[in-house]
Amino acid sequence: MKISKKQGVDIFHLLLEASKKQERVERTQLLQSIGIEENFVEGSVRINWKTCRGVECRLCIDACPTSALYWREGEVSIAKELCIFCVGCVGVCLVDDCIQVSRKRPSEEIERFSNARDVLMLLHTINSRKAVERTKSRFQNIEAQLKQ
Secondary structure (H helix, E strand, O other): OOOOHHHOOOHHHHHHHHHHHHHHHHHHHHHHHOOOOOOOOEEEEEEOOOOOOOOOOOHHHHHOOOOOEEEEOOEEEEOOOOOOOOOHHHHHOOOOOOEEEEEEOOOOOEEEEOOHHHHHHHHHHHHHHHHHHHHHHHHHHHHHHHHO
16 A cells, blocks of 8 residues: 655654654653653753863763763763753853753744853742742731631
8 A cells, every 4th residue: 555745754753753752752651750740841951062171070960860960982962861950050150151051942932052151040049939929828828817
């Protein structure tokens, strides 16, 4: 039975999608086995080995909560299946644009980080949102008590 091109079946696309799905399943199982929860739909991490000073500092390796970053043959390497895109490595890196992390939130928002300032701005934004939410909650509690 032949399938015509008009039907739009692309075996390579189907195989690629099946492979990606299998990788996601295996990644989820691996992270669950070490007690790590994924917060991002997808992401990527890259290291610019031309600017990396890993041999001198190794700060990113120490900061990585899942040990996705490790020392191999004179450079920092990435076990991509362990990376949870937490940006801890970017936050401690002494060299701007040495480590680049891109991640997609479940809300489809894409975030990119390549220096400590980016990470600090994210933390500031998150903490500000939480402070506003707590203040609103307290205000609603006080308002409810006054009505009683």
